Amino acid sequence: MELEKAYEPQRFESRWAQWWVETGIFHADPKAPGPRFSLAVPPPNVTGSLHIGHMLEHSVIDAAIRWRRMSGDNTLFLPGVDHAGIATQLLVERSLAAEGVTREQLGRAEFEKRVWQWKDKYGHRITEQMKRIGDSCDWSRERFTLSPELSRAVLEAFVRLYERGLIYRGTYMVNWCPTCHTALSDLEVKHEDTQGTLWHIRYPLKDGSRHLVVATTRPETMLGDTALAVNPSDDRYRDLTGKTAVLPLMNREIPVIFDELADPKFGTGVVKLTPAHDPNDLEAGKRHKLPHIKVISENGRMTDAAGPYAGLDRFVARRQIIGDLEKLELIEKIEPYALAISKCDRCGTVVEPLVSTQWFVKTKPLAAKVLEAVHSGRIVFEPENWNKTFFNWMENIRDWCISRQLWWGHRIPAWHCKDCQEITVAREAPSKCSHCGSARVEQDPDVLDTWFSSGLWPFSTLGWPDDTEDLRTYYPTSLLITGYDILFFWAARMMMLGLELMGDVPFRQVHLHTLVRDPYRQKMSKTKGNVVDPLDINEKFGTDAVRLALMMAAAPGTDITYSEDRLAAARQFANKMWNAARLILMNMEASGIAPSLPEAGTAETLEDRWIFSRLNRTAESVNRALAQHRYHEVGELLWQFFWHDFCDWYLEIKKLRLAPGSGLTNDWRNLLGVFSAYLRMQHPIMPFITEELWHRFGQTQSIALAAYPQPGATDAAAEHEMALMQEMITAARKLRADHGLDKKLVLEGVLFCRNGATNVELSVIEKLATVKLDIRTGAAPELQGAVRSTPEFDLVLHLPEVDLDVQRGRLTKEIEQLEKLIADKDRQLSNEKFLSGAPAQVVESLRSKRAEYVAQLEKSRTAFSSLQ
């Protein structure tokens, strides 16, 4: 049964994807033998769809898992999805908006019902896509952060942390998004450098003696000013003790106070204090017991306290205030000013700092445990250059605001008493207040930050808080593979919560992969319209080719720039695999062998000794690169081995040996043994084509369950002999190409060999280079005609017509190169410091290298003069 002529992945990929799921071969068994290797997938948004970043991430994760599984580990690849609180809620709200409905109009219960409907509708898309791209997950263990089981884990985690004093409720200044209408954690706020404006505003003193000039970037907040401050060491303002200023526009009297907050070097050295709208001012306000006047509300509009500006959007109010101040001639100066503006990560709205009562996680004690775990090596970053960034963040961590004023998420398990105002935190809804016994208790309306539940992922997915066999077997997980963009959001939180609640690290190793950018190095985003749908390119190039291309591009350090050229190259590689298999199968049929992959026999020929050596060397490098998460190296090693060793040389030589009707000869066994090993080695990167070919060669079990090739003995002598033979063949081809001779014309000549070079197999050289050679030992007595020389042999071809100009050109270039190299070596070898300082080995190799060049130079010169 012959293979189709070309690699057409569409013909078989979805079939294998389905087969892998249906046969359940990736089902994890805690009782199975072998070292345990477990990994929980970074849960994608339940309503999301696969993007190119996922494609890279899943290629890498799946390769890691498949490699460990084939290496004999008891593996668990746990899949699942995240409810993605704010993202999903916004999505559904947007769809409601299209119907002309707001969530408030629907009410909480009805809205939640709508989101669940949405989840049911789109929630399977991403997991179906994961199956389609070949993720070798245990689908029986699929998890969802908002499922009843995981919700129980969230509840338990919250209560335990609360009981340990690690969760508290308090009133602080938080980041507030007026559009999403919720508090945000610090991480959900993006700082964007912007060219803003600094307005210098005059605040008259009450006594009319003078005015103070205050600089601000946010004039609208002045309506809430409750003081002006100057630095106590600032000589310019010593006389202001006890003075009062009049707040323009509001005509409110505000005191002038002395506080270190005011920097004498900034502007005029006078700063306005708005405790309700600025974190620094809030602190200063506390120190001086200043009143808070909230002039901006949760929806971004001015409050009643803003007097004539009440009800205006905060930015509209700003413009009006500037206009009004100008009319009053209270603007002293307007200058451009560079500042970082804070925006909501989700919707891009400018975040408003507001004082608000929220729930927080006390992070310092948790971070201490994490720092200890990383410092002691219980968690290892790979690549390790993230250590410093990570430590810096962990060491300066601030408390984590975990309450969100949303409706989609885990409801906070706290009940407020309407009588005594106290809070009861409990695992189940209490019938009465635990403080006063009142039955008038009501659950806190807020939900938890979506990252709170994701932070429990490595153990909540394994059955925690119950003591399950899965949890005992697979926790801590072995490896976390994720993008560096969610290092703090997710990885750091898992570490904190895992160490606190499980008493052990959530994973032993963290591999941070790179991000995929568009061809112009821009981040891919839907709004920019530069996203690439991986399903489209999988269809076009083949999923295996996309996996290979992405992994080969993903060298740690820099982000990947997306390029179709790479994908096309990878597809061509897959096509090469396909056609090599086709060649082998065709010849098997001719030799009377049924498709099969027998064990390799013993190496008898040079090419067998050589390919075994190369295979073992490649297996060694590939296993090491996989262990170090150097996936681009894995791809490159396998590419080189397969295309340039196996196809270009090994198969070409074997083609000369295989005879029709021969049956299963030793040549065949060796060829098939190497091919089988290659398929298995390539499988973690390219699961589909390898599975397809595996079966085309008569296998019935999945290749995913076959053994991963382990390194074996190498054969330096065989590699040297093979290299020599390749040089001889190449030399002949070069001579032919130099003279523009027909490929079919058999050229006659003499091969002069020295030393060990004599036992080359002449017939192989003759066939692969289309030559007819006499072979002699020793150096050529004279070098006439078309010659190519190396230290170990001289090849002289009798050409029908030697183009002397071509020969001279080639030789002149060679001679120049050699002279330069020799001069280079001479310079070093005449350097006393080098001779005394460098290791003997280095000096020796330099000497012998020089001797080789000199010998070769002699040859070239002789050949050149023989042309005269």
Place this chain on the structure above:
RNA sequence: GGGCGCGUAGCUCAGUUGGUUAGAGCACCUCGUUUACACCGAGGGGGUCCGGGGUUCGAGUCCCUGCGCGCCCACCA
């Protein structure tokens, strides 16, 4: 204001601990379709490794510095 990273062939990038003539893929040039693959084969051209110092017998690789670019963190007006 801190921190990280990048600058190597026309393009996209490799280049673990400093040590043969710095590599790959794509693109380019020449030749080649009789038996796996034109998604191919054979051969070839192409690089002052961003600039400047330094350490060293020896630097693409280590140190300092300048230029250019990117990212992350950060409550100063």
